[in-house]
Each structure stands twice: as C-alpha cells, then as structure tokens.
Amino acid sequence: MSEHKITLTVNGREMSGHAEARLTLVDFLRDVLGQTGTHIGCEHGVCGACSVVMDGKPVRSCLMFAVMADGHEITTVEGLEGPNGELSPLQDAFWENHAMQCGYCTPGMLIATHTLLQENPDPDEAEIREAIGGNLCRCTGYQQIVEAVQMAAKKVQEAS
Amino acid sequence: MKAANFDYVRVASINEACQALADGGEDARIIAGGQTMIPLMAMRLARPSLLIDINDVSELAGITVAGDHLIIRAGTRQADTLASEVVKSQLPLLADALSHVGHTQTRNRGTIGGSLVNADPSAEIPLIAQTLDATIVAQSTRGQRTIAAGDFFDSAMATTLAPDECLVEARFPIWPSENTGFGFHEVSIRNSDYALAAAAAQTTLDENGNCLRLSIAICGASPAPLRLINVEQALTGSELSDNMIKAACANIDDLIDPQSDVHADAAYRGRVAKVVAARAIGDARDRAKGILV
Ligand code: FES
Ligand code: FES
Numbered sequence: 001m002s003e004h005k006i007t008l009t010v011n012g013r014e015m016s017g018h019a020e021a022r023l024t025l026v027d028f029l030r031d032v033l034g035q036t037g038t039h040i041g042c043e044h045g046v047c048g049a050c051s052v053v054m055d056g057k058p059v060r061s062c063l064m065f066a067v068m069a070d071g072h073e074i075t076t077v078e079g080l081e082g083p084n085g086e087l088s089p090l091q092d093a094f095w096e097n098h099a100m101q102c103g104y105c106t107p108g109m110l111i112a113t114h115t116l117l118q119e120n121p122d123p124d125e126a127e128i129r130e131a132i133g134g135n136l137c138r139c140t141g142y143q144q145i146v147e148a149v150q151m152a153a154k155k156v157q158e159a160s
Numbered sequence: 161m162k163a164a165n166f167d168y169v170r171v172a173s174i175n176e177a178c179q180a181l182a183d184g185g186e187d188a189r190i191i192a193g194g195q196t197m198i199p200l201m202a203m204r205l206a207r208p209s210l211l212i213d214i215n216d217v218s219e220l221a222g223i224t225v226a227g228d229h230l231i232i233r234a235g236t237r238q239a240d241t242l243a244s245e246v247v248k249s250q251l252p253l254l255a256d257a258l259s260h261v262g263h264t265q266t267r268n269r270g271t272i273g274g275s276l277v278n279a280d281p282s283a284e285i286p287l288i289a290q291t292l293d294a295t296i297v298a299q300s301t302r303g304q305r306t307i308a309a310g311d312f313f314d315s316a317m318a319t320t321l322a323p324d325e326c327l328v329e330a331r332f333p334i335w336p337s338e339n340t341g342f343g344f345h346e347v348s349i350r351n352s353d354y355a356l357a358a359a360a361a362q363t364t365l366d367e368n369g370n371c372l373r374l375s376i377a378i379c380g381a382s383p384a385p386l387r388l389i390n391v392e393q394a395l396t397g398s399e400l401s402d403n404m405i406k407a408a409c410a411n412i413d414d415l416i417d418p419q420s421d422v423h424a425d426a427a428y429r430g431r432v433a434k435v436v437a438a439r440a441i442g443d444a445r446d447r448a449k450g451i452l453v
Contacts, residue, residue, distance in 0.1 A: 002167045021168035021211065024198075043161040044199040048265060057239070057268040063198045064269070067168050068191070068213055112265070133352055134263025 004067045010035060011079030019066050026050040028066030029076060037077040039107050041136070048135030051108040052076050058115045060134075077107035080114055089159075090114055093152035094145070101139035108135045113149045122153055163201035170213040174299055174328060177214050181324045182301045184210040190326055192220075192235050193269040195262065196278045220273075220328065223247060229295075229331040234273025238285075239264070241272055250334045253292070253342035253362055257284040260346050260355070273327045281316045282355045282380040284346070289313075290385035291360040291377040294332045298325040313384035335373075340364045341447025343440035347432045349423055355380045356424045357433040361440035363400070365448045371400045376441055381418040381433035388412055388437060400445045402438075409438040 007016040010033060017032035024043070029035045029052070038061060041049035045063040052061045053075035061074075080088045087095065090113060100106045109132060116123055116131035123131070128149045129142070137145065171177045181188055187209035191197055200206035214220055220235035223244050230251050232241060241247055242258040261284050262270060275285035276296065289296070289309040296307045298321055307320060314320050321327065346358035357380035364373040374392045379385040394408040418429035446452035 004168065020165060022163040022165055022201075024162075044202045045195060045266065048263070051265055054268075058265045059268050060195075060265045062202075063195055063266070065163075065168070065194075065198070065211075068170075068194070068215065070170075115264075131264060134265050 004070070006066050006070045008033075008066075008069055008071075009073045011075055021065055021067050023066050024062050025052070025064045025066045025069050025074075026061035028069075029061065029074070032066075035076055035078055037107055039104055041104065041108075046136070047105070047108070048112065048132075049105055049108040051111040051135065053079075053111060053115060056115075058111055075111075077110050080110060088114075089155050090117065090149070090152040093148040093155065097144045097148040097151060099140060099144040099148035105135055105137040105139075109137065109145055113145075113152075117149070117153055117156070121157060123149070125150070161202045163198070164204060164207045166201075166208050167210045168213065169210065170216055172216055174217060174219055174326060177212055177217065177326050178299055178301050178324070180210070180212045181326060184212065186323050188212060188323075190214055190277075192271045192274045193237070193266075194274075195266045195270040196274065196280070214326075225250060225334070226331075228334050230334055231329050231331050232272045233329045234271065234276075234327045236272050237268060238262070238270045238272060238275070239267040242267060251292075251332055253344060253360055254285075254288045254332065256342065256344045257288050257358075257360060260284050260344075260348075260352060260358070263352055272330060276312075276330060277319055277321060277327050279313050279317055279319050279384065280354070281383055281385075282358070284355065284358060284360075284379070286313055287358060287360050287377055287379040287385040289330060289332070290379075290387055291362065291375050292332050293375070294330045296327060297329045297331065298322075299328050300325045304328070310387065315383040335362060335364060338364075339366070339372075339448050341444045341449070341452070343443030343445075343447065345436040345439040345443070347436060357381050357418075357429055357436055359433070359436040359440040361437070361444040363441065363444040363448055365400075365445070369399060369449065371396050371398055371445075374441070374444075376437060378416070378433045378437050381416040381429050383417065386415060388415065390415065391437065391441075395441070400441065402442060405438045405441045405445075409434045409441070412437070 039049040041047035050061040189208040191211045294309045343361045346355045359378045361376040366372045391408045418426040420426045
C-alpha cells in the first residue's frame, strides 16, 4: 500500500515526514510532526475538535488524509499565539471568560472563532453560534465561548 | 476508527482521472472533499483499494451560466457555491438549501459533485437537483454522457453512475425570474444535521396569481429524492390556496416510503414530509407574489 513523503507548511514552518496514505492529517500533525495542540475527538467528522486552518479556511483534519494536504499551508492552534509567545486577544478572552473547562474542544473552538473574526471582525451572537455550530463542547454550555468571542472582537476593535 | 490501507494517486486532469478509474478496477474511487467518503472509510463501511484525488483538477471547479442553465462543475466547493452571487440570483433555491448542508468546516471541503454521487437519501443537494430536473454529466474513457436527475438517483447511497465514470458537472435549469418563487423547508434534530425530511419547491404564477408551473420534491421519506408529480398535477392551474396545498400534500402515502431509525419512526417521518412539502409550496407561492423575501 502506498507510502508517501508529505511536506506541509505548518504555522509558517516547512515540515515533512513519511506516512501511509491512510494516515489522517490530524494523526500526521500529532504523531509524525509532534504538533499535539490539535485534538482528536470522534475521528469521523462530528465533533470539530480537530479543526485546523488549511489555505486560510477552517477544515476538519480528521476528514482529510495527510497525503491530500501535501504542499498546503496549515495553521494549528499553536500558530495563534503572538510573536513572543503571548496569548492572542481571542485566547486571552477565552481565559478571561472561562470559555473552557476540560479544554478538549478548545483548539477546535479557537480555530473556528479565529477564522470567523478574520472574515467578520464584528459578528453578532447568531453568527458566532453559526461559526461554532460544527464544534461540540460537553462542558461549558457554549455561553462563555460566545461571550469570549464577543469580548475579543470588542478588544481588537478598540485597539485598532 | 482508522481507514483500511489503500493506494493513492493525485491527478491533474479529467482524462487522467478517467484513465485511473478504468485501470484501477471496481474498488477504485474518486475522492474530492472526502466529507462523506472519509467517515465511511474510518468506520470501515467503505474500503476502496485506490483513491484518485481530483482536488488539483482545475477544470473540475467553477460556476458558469450557459443560456438558461447554471452549470456547476463537480469539484466546486459547497462553500464557494453558497457564497456565489450568480447562484444567489439565478438559483436561490440551491443557495437556500446549501445553508443547511453541514457546517463551515465541512462546506469548505465538501463539493457539489460529491454530494450528488453519494446520494444520501436525506441530503439537500440531490434534492435540489431532483426538484429542478438538473442534468448530470459523467465522463469515462468510453466518452461523455448526460443523465437526467430522475434517472441518476437510484436508491439510498446509490446512483446509476458506472464504476468507471467520473461526474464532471451538473446543469441546473434557470427559470424565468418573473412571478417565480422558491421554498425550502427542513426538519432536523439539530441545526445543520441530516434532515428527517426536507422539501424544495419552485413555482411560476400567471398574471392572475394562478399556478402556471410547479416543481416539488422531498427527501428523507424515500430511498432517493422524490418528485411529487401528483401534487404538481393537482395544483397546477389552481390558485394555490393553503387548503389546496395541504390537501394535495396529504395525498402522498402511495409515493413515499419512510424508514424508521433512532431519530424518528416511519410514521413521523411521513407526517413531517407532508408538512414540509406544504410549507415549501406555500413559501414558493408567497415569494412568487413578492410578499416573502
Ligand atoms: S475528530 Fe475530527 S471532527 Fe471529531
Ligand atoms: S471545555 Fe470540555 S469539551 Fe469544551
């Protein structure tokens, strides 16, 4: 069965490794490239925990074989921090608002809401809920996550 | 929940894809967005021997208008179709239905063609193809052929595509916009989940407000999306009053074949199908009259 050399740009750095065609992108990121920030929940496209940004758009990394991403640009939750390792305004707002409990869904939630704010810096509550509609959280009840995104949007707008 | 082993090849043109399918044998499969195929592989419900990746085939992406048809190439992403201004203006029924398909993350990968070939009995894109009588274009090393939507959807998760054929585009008829309206209604357990039942309708009224032309189809209550021909016949020429619509849609028990599952039993699904069908026709009428936007 086919084995492939796969090269990705992950958070701005070119990284490569070898994998069987059947290895999913999330397993490749975690097990081959050692980028363990992205979480694996359901492994079949239901929970959104594995969300990453591919070529600027949020996708589920368990619903792609790594070989299909060869040559593409990926941003994971590790890529959201500031230049000196500080939390991004969105990450900071998650912390401020207690938008996580166990933290399992958090990388996916951050990726989904980060891409939302890039496209739409001032989303209303319905737009935020729509953006996280594909991400399950079993702890928070979502309310604090929505509030965190609202706070992040406000802070970024005030700063600019 | 890991897929079984398979071989993988990335192709750059439709001809290469068709050649790879012809050489790959019965268990070779095309993969585009993978949003249905990869879960099926993870659950070992599908075990293709070879995946032919068409994501780099630029001739398989894009939306164009040709005469009175809107042509969507098979590999066009659902998200791009949903964002398309020409789809919004020429095929608003499809644009409305697409907002119910999956989530942002899956629409960014999932394609129009992928949804058509997967032919899930409760999927929205096949429903719209059936409602509007889209023409499906398939290609193989043996040549190209066109298939009417009515002949394309065979049963649940099955189409009449041959194993060596690659879907290349779907052609959706554009109706003259004057006095025309659409309606789409769906009932699902959660927002963006698969529909328990959904209905899509489009109608054109004459100058007196009577129904000149009506298309109505439902999904979720039959193995494949189903045109309600008897409802169309009963209502064409009528004034489309709420009572007439309701009466016509109550009369579909002979056509539908709803199944029970953990989410809903067959009787409930059948009832929902009638209700959403009537609502879709009512909205189509109101949009055609300009009283609903
Ligand atoms: S792990 Fe990918 S969607 Fe659940
Ligand atoms: S914080 Fe536990 S799943 Fe979201």
